[in-house]
Amino acid sequence: MEYLSIFFQYVGQYLKTRLTYRADMVVEILSDFLFQAVNLVFILVVFGHTTLLAGWSKNEMIFIYGFFLVPFSIFASFFNIWDFTDRYIVKGEMDRILTRPVHSLFQIVLERMELESLFGAVTGLVVMFYAGDKLGLEISWYDPFIFLLLVLGGALVYAGIFISLATIGFWSDSRTDIMPMMYNIGNYGRYPVDIYNKIIKYVLTWILPFAFVGVYPASYFLKRDEWYTYAFLTPVVGLVFFMMAVTLWNIGVTKYRGAGN
Amino acid sequence: MENIIEVQNLKKAFKSYSSRQGLKGAFRDLFTRNYTIKTAVDDISFSIKRGEMVGYIGENGAGKSTSIKMLTGILTPTDGKIVVNGMNPHKEREKFVKTIGVVFGQRSQLWWDIAVQESFRLLKKIYNVPDEQYEEHMKDVIDTLDIGPLLDKPVRKLSLGQRMRCELAAALIHNPPLLFLDEPTIGLDVLVKLKIREFLKRINEKYGTTILLTTHDLSDIEALCERVVMLDEGKIIYDGPLKELRENWAEGKQIQFQFSEKATLEELQNLTKDHLVVWEQGESDLIWVASVDSDETVISGVIGKVTAVKKIADLKILEISTEEIIRNIYVEGAVRHG
Numbered sequence: 001m002e003y004l005s006i007f008f009q010y011v012g013q014y015l016k017t018r019l020t021y022r023a024d025m026v027v028e029i030l031s032d033f034l035f036q037a038v039n040l041v042f043i044l045v046v047f048g049h050t051t052l053l054a055g056w057s058k059n060e061m062i063f064i065y066g067f068f069l070v071p072f073s074i075f076a077s078f079f080n081i082w083d084f085t086d087r088y089i090v091k092g093e094m095d096r097i098l099t100r101p102v103h104s105l106f107q108i109v110l111e112r113m114e115l116e117s118l119f120g121a122v123t124g125l126v127v128m129f130y131a132g133d134k135l136g137l138e139i140s141w142y143d144p145f146i147f148l149l150l151v152l153g154g155a156l157v158y159a160g161i162f163i164s165l166a167t168i169g170f171w172s173d174s175r176t177d178i179m180p181m182m183y184n185i186g187n188y189g190r191y192p193v194d195i196y197n198k199i200i201k202y203v204l205t206w207i208l209p210f211a212f213v214g215v216y217p218a219s220y221f222l223k224r225d226e227w228y229t230y231a232f233l234t235p236v237v238g239l240v241f242f243m244m245a246v247t248l249w250n251i252g253v254t255k256y257r258g259a260g261n
Numbered sequence: 262m263e264n265i266i267e268v269q270n271l272k273k274a275f276k277s278y279s280s281r282q283g284l285k286g287a288f289r290d291l292f293t294r295n296y297t298i299k300t301a302v303d304d305i306s307f308s309i310k311r312g313e314m315v316g317y318i319g320e321n322g323a324g325k326s327t328s329i330k331m332l333t334g335i336l337t338p339t340d341g342k343i344v345v346n347g348m349n350p351h352k353e354r355e356k357f358v359k360t361i362g363v364v365f366g367q368r369s370q371l372w373w374d375i376a377v378q379e380s381f382r383l384l385k386k387i388y389n390v391p392d393e394q395y396e397e398h399m400k401d402v403i404d405t406l407d408i409g410p411l412l413d414k415p416v417r418k419l420s421l422g423q424r425m426r427c428e429l430a431a432a433l434i435h436n437p438p439l440l441f442l443d444e445p446t447i448g449l450d451v452l453v454k455l456k457i458r459e460f461l462k463r464i465n466e467k468y469g470t471t472i473l474l475t476t477h478d479l480s481d482i483e484a485l486c487e488r489v490v491m492l493d494e495g496k497i498i499y500d501g502p503l504k505e506l507r508e509n510w511a512e513g514k515q516i517q518f519q520f521s522e523k524a525t526l527e528e529l530q531n532l533t534k535d536h537l538v539v540w541e542q543g544e545s546d547l548i549w550v551a552s553v554d555s556d557e558t559v560i561s562g563v564i565g566k567v568t569a570v571k572k573i574a575d576l577k578i579l580e581i582s583t584e585e586i587i588r589n590i591y592v593e594g595a596v597r598h599g
């Protein structure tokens with residue numbers, strides 16, 4: 001409860017800071033929208049030529065892509081930890097975080113949030129409604145709740161994987177290219193996994209479970225009942241990976257060496 | 262009185278890896294890596310009582326910051342036991358840090374682009390300080406540190422001295438009973454230093470705040486701390502009153518005579534042959550320095566004998582400065598007990 005109130009204080013401060021740089025904000029929002037528009041056009045062009053891939057129709061693939069954007073944008077707004085090692089370990093900023101009475105990971109989430117990324121969720125919803133309309137999908141009263149649950153699960157999958165990677169910084173502060181690589185792998189979750197071979201499918205399901213951010217949960221709304229088990233595993237997988245990451249993080253904090261000034 | 266800090270056989274060792282040279286070296290690094298172990302804090306024990314102001318001193322790299330980081334729960338000790346405010350800093354970190362304030366002179370605790378006031382407000386939320394307590398306590402802090410006019414400026418636009426005062430205020434938002442200051446006066450001008458010292462004295466008196474402070478400016482220590490803990494290569498080499506340190510080390514005084522006419526060593530030695538005196542010539546043959554024991558009869562005896570015979574233009578009694586004492590200790594690397 002206390003964390004919730006701290007969260008809102010930070011969000012308030014964030015908006016206030018953004019509003020003081022009003023011109024910047026307008027430019028940023030415009031460029032965000034432009035980016036999302038380009039994204040949208042891109043999706044339509046890429047999928048425009050495909051008709052059927054491994055049993056998935058064009059509109060189904062567009063729908064999956066749209067769904068993927070929602071948890072991803074939530075992840076991108078709150079878990080900007082790709083530069084954690086540089087920013088907090090090498091520069092010793094973690095010292096400051098650790099002298100405050102709030103969980104260290106939560107503080108970093110708060111300090112690094114970028115709420116503009118949430119616009120991606122809007123694009124995602126637009127894409128989903130467009131594709132859903134073409135597919136003639138129906139929405140039941142409970143679907144919005146299931147949607148929230150699955151989106152949350154997907155965001156936690158992403159967060160879990162990237163937090164785990166960030167914790168490497170507690171043990172070794174040497175530079176690696178693992179983060180950008182993982183962003184690329186994450187993109188595979190945007191497409192139906194059965195277009196890949198068995199090994200990749202297995203990896204995307206159980207090791208780096210990015211499939212739980214896109215295809216699996218989306219298949220619930222596409223009424224693909226052969227995937228329902230996976231769809232409903234989404235929140236579980238999200239929670240498991242996230243908790244594992246937090247445990248790793250907590251162990252990592254005890255290994256923090258600080259910067260020697 | 263109860264101990265607010267208790268440290269037993271505390272140790273911190275850093276393992277640092279080094280890479281071998283060349284391609285062959287890099288290849289070998291894949292399998293076995295060379296490392297060296299640096300013991301930054303080596304088996305230290307001490308305790309600090311409520312309300313004390315303790316100076317923690319030592320040369321660069323002596324291990325001061327490392328100890329403070331362990332005491333504040335930032336680093337996990339390699340070995341040993343720490344109890345601060347009745348808690349193990351690292352084990353119960355989040356609960357523990359509510360009871361301490363920390364300032365690192367080299368590093369900002371405030372948010373860079375937001376106004377000082379906003380930083381304070383976020384910290385107030387983080388520490389969950391009730392409004393009434395905040396208003397009353399912070400008004401006092403802000404007035405004493407004279408930072409009222411700075412509150413609506415973003416931290417990045419403040420000068421070092423202005424920022425430092427704000428940092429201090431920020432560390433005190435929750436009015437902690439214990440304050441850790443790591444080089445709080447680094448790079449500050451004399452006036453700001455004085456203001457900060459005044460302030461620290463004041464909160465120590467008013468709230469009984471215990472303060473552990475590291476600094477390279479010994480005048481800070483002289484102004485604030487009765488007790489010093491001196492560290493050298495990770496070991497405590499002195500722990501006791503500053504006064505005692507001075508007395509043990511500053512054995513003797515120097516009397517500097519400036520004569521109106523030339524004086525010779527022989528002549529002076531003859532005059533003072535009843536006392537134990539070492540004469541040394543100063544900058545010219547008019548200036549002579551007598552090193553004597555710190556004993557009133559000797560000092561007045563020497564001055565009496567000399568001035569009875571020779572005309573003097575000036576006379577100074579010099580005491581060896583704390584600065585010099587500490588320097589001597591650093592050079593010898595140990596404290597003589599006597």
Ligand SMILES: Nc1ncnc2c1ncn2[C@@H]1O[C@H](COP(=O)(O)OP(=O)(O)OP(=O)(O)O)[C@@H](O)[C@H]1O
Pocket residue numbers: 257258259260261275276277299300301319320321322323324325326327328
């Ligand atoms: N993160 C680290 N990794 C490796 N070695 C470290 C680290 N932090 C400190 N050290 C080493 O530990 C020793 C003590 O460092 P520390 O920062 O505690 O010294 P200090 O007494 O605070 O010195 P100064 O007066 O320069 O601030 C130094 O030799 C330093 O190189």
Ligand SMILES: [Mg+2]
Pocket residue numbers: 261325326327443
């Ligand atoms: Mg230091």
